[in-house]
Amino acid sequence: MTDAPMPRVTVLGTGYLGATHAVCMAELGFDVLALDVDEAKVAALSAGELPFFEPELPELLRKTLATGRLRFTTSYAEVADFGDVHFVCVGTPQKSGEFAADLSYVNAAFSSLAPLLQRPCLVVGKSTVPAGTAAGLAGLLSLAPAGAGVRLAWNPEFLREGYAVQDTLEPDRLVFGVADDASEQTLRAVYAPLIAAGVPVVVTDFATAELVKVAANAFLATKISFINAMAEVCEATGADVKALSGALSYDTRIGGRFLNAGIGFGGGCLPKDIRAFMARAGELGVDQALSFLREVDAINLRRRDRAIDLARELTEGTFVDTRVAVLGAAFKPNSDDIRDSPALDVASRLHHQGASVQVYDPQAMDNARRRYPHLSYADSALDAAGDADVVLMLTEWVEFRELDPAVLGAVVAQKRILDGRNALDPARWRNAGWHYRALGRP
Numbered sequence: 001m002t003d004a005p006m007p008r009v010t011v012l013g014t015g016y017l018g019a020t021h022a023v024c025m026a027e028l029g030f031d032v033l034a035l036d037v038d039e040a041k042v043a044a045l046s047a048g049e050l051p052f053f054e055p056e057l058p059e060l061l062r063k064t065l066a067t068g069r070l071r072f073t074t075s076y077a078e079v080a081d082f083g084d085v086h087f088v089c090v091g092t093p094q095k096s097g098e099f100a101a102d103l104s105y106v107n108a109a110f111s112s113l114a115p116l117l118q119r120p121c122l123v124v125g126k127s128t129v130p131a132g133t134a135a136g137l138a139g140l141l142s143l144a145p146a147g148a149g150v151r152l153a154w155n156p157e158f159l160r161e162g163y164a165v166q167d168t169l170e171p172d173r174l175v176f177g178v179a180d181d182a183s184e185q186t187l188r189a190v191y192a193p194l195i196a197a198g199v200p201v202v203v204t205d206f207a208t209a210e211l212v213k214v215a216a217n218a219f220l221a222t223k224i225s226f227i228n229a230m231a232e233v234c235e236a237t238g239a240d241v242k243a244l245s246g247a248l249s250y251d252t253r254i255g256g257r258f259l260n261a262g263i264g265f266g267g268g269c270l271p272k273d274i275r276a277f278m279a280r281a282g283e284l285g286v287d288q289a290l291s292f293l294r295e296v297d298a299i300n301l302r303r304r305d306r307a308i309d310l311a312r313e314l315t316e317g318t319f320v321d322t323r324v325a326v327l328g329a330a331f332k333p334n335s336d337d338i339r340d341s342p343a344l345d346v347a348s349r350l351h352h353q354g355a356s357v358q359v360y361d362p363q364a365m366d367n368a369r370r371r372y373p374h375l376s377y378a379d380s381a382l383d384a385a386g387d388a389d390v391v392l393m394l395t396e397w398v399e400f401r402e403l404d405p406a407v408l409g410a411v412v413a414q415k416r417i418l419d420g421r422n423a424l425d426p427a428r429w430r431n432a433g434w435h436y437r438a439l440g441r442p
């Protein structure tokens with residue numbers, strides 16, 4: 001770093017992305033003021049309580065709060081006055097009833113901040129947005145009292161929930177979408193410790209930076225749906241998708257990551273991002289270029305149907321008067337995020353088909369209870385499985401991978417299990433007397 005004073009950082013929106021970013025910026029030595037419109041969230045964070053589950057983050061939150069470098073507020077005026085660099089991390093969910101992204105939170109954050117900006121600063125978008133969004137927001141910023149002293153950059157975020165701290169402090173790459181040299185230099189100053197540690201930087205224009213993020217998610221979703229399409233073919237031929245993906249993964253051009261067949265992807269990013277990408281392509285007149293993503297989405301949703309069909313086969317054709325244990329509620333392990341969770345979608349549909357469903361998840365119980373109050377919840381995997389006619393393992397937490405088939409077998413009514421994530425050893429379960437089924441495997 002040069003002798004120039006360290007820029008003062010603000011973060012707008014303290015959800016999974018923003019809270020992590022604020023804490024990690026404070027950990028890197030910056031003075032950080034983070035804002036949310038949700039007063040309860042701001043109060044919890046100020047008290048050192050993380051309002052969601054993310055490994056390592058609670059300890060780092062308390063550590064950085066204790067240094068005095070990190071504070072939280074609900075005041076946009078305070079944020080505008082404090083910051084040299086403002087990171088916008090608010091949500092961009094799917095619009096209700098449409099594929100397109102709902103940009104109202106991003107627009108609200110920019111509209112609240114811009115009229116209060118009295119001195120030169122850099123506003124950095126981190127939310128995932130359709131290509132062309134930044135160009136529109138630059139117009140909004142031009143209304144700031146500080147005029148041309150207020151610049152805009154787009155710096156998409158690639159962190160994975162469950163590994164958010166590590167991904168923020170040691171990202172695979174940094175992408176800077178900028179319109180001028182000064183913005184690039186400011187971002188280089190903010191990320192100086194990471195760049196010094198060797199993190200590659202890609203400097204580009206706004207539209208490319210916006211596209212890198214959605215293109216990455218489209219690629220990952222496609223890889224998952226590819227192997228799930230292979231699982232469908234395996235089911236028709238008696239082949240084993242686990243052996244197939246294992247063999248494919250030795251090919252260094254393909255690699256084994258995101259190549260595990262199962263009930264598919266969910267969460268607050270991949271599903272809504274590929275849909276928003278298709279919607280934007282339509283607006284741009286290039287919808288054909290992304291029509292394959294429709295199939296990616298359809299394959300993904302068909303896997304949930306297949307899981308229900310397999311569960312029905314296990315319960316001999318009906319869910320009525322059937323007790324079903326669902327292990328897993330979060331959309332993936334090491335997270336409490338239940339947005340578009342395949343596990344809860346399947347659980348809820350089984351409930352509506354007459355099953356009595358008991359759900360257990362190590363971290364996502366509160367979120368699941370709030371969003372799916374019609375389901376029943378158990379205190380442990382063993383509790384959920386008590387007297388169950390079938391057990392569905394739908395989120396591959398380590399705790400579920402390590403379940404002992406003999407111990408679980410002692411509490412269920414029927415030893416029938418559907419491994420929705422291909423995460424269990426079929427031989428071990430079958431040897432213990434279980435009727436084991438999985439997607440894409442005989």
Ligand SMILES: NC(=O)c1ccc[n+]([C@@H]2O[C@H](COP(=O)([O-])OP(=O)(O)OC[C@H]3O[C@@H](n4cnc5c(N)ncnc54)[C@H](O)[C@@H]3O)[C@@H](O)[C@H]2O)c1
Nearest residue numbers: 013014015016017036037090091092105108109127128157
């Ligand atoms: N969660 C992830 O793993 C992840 C990873 C990379 C990128 N992203 C992207 O980051 C963005 C945020 O995602 P998230 O998962 O953190 O969402 P989130 O819903 O957890 O958090 C969004 C936060 O923004 C706050 N907010 C809403 N309107 C506001 C406003 N006008 N001013 C200030 N705060 C406001 C909300 O109260 C909420 O706390 C999305 O665009 C998402 O696609 C998320």
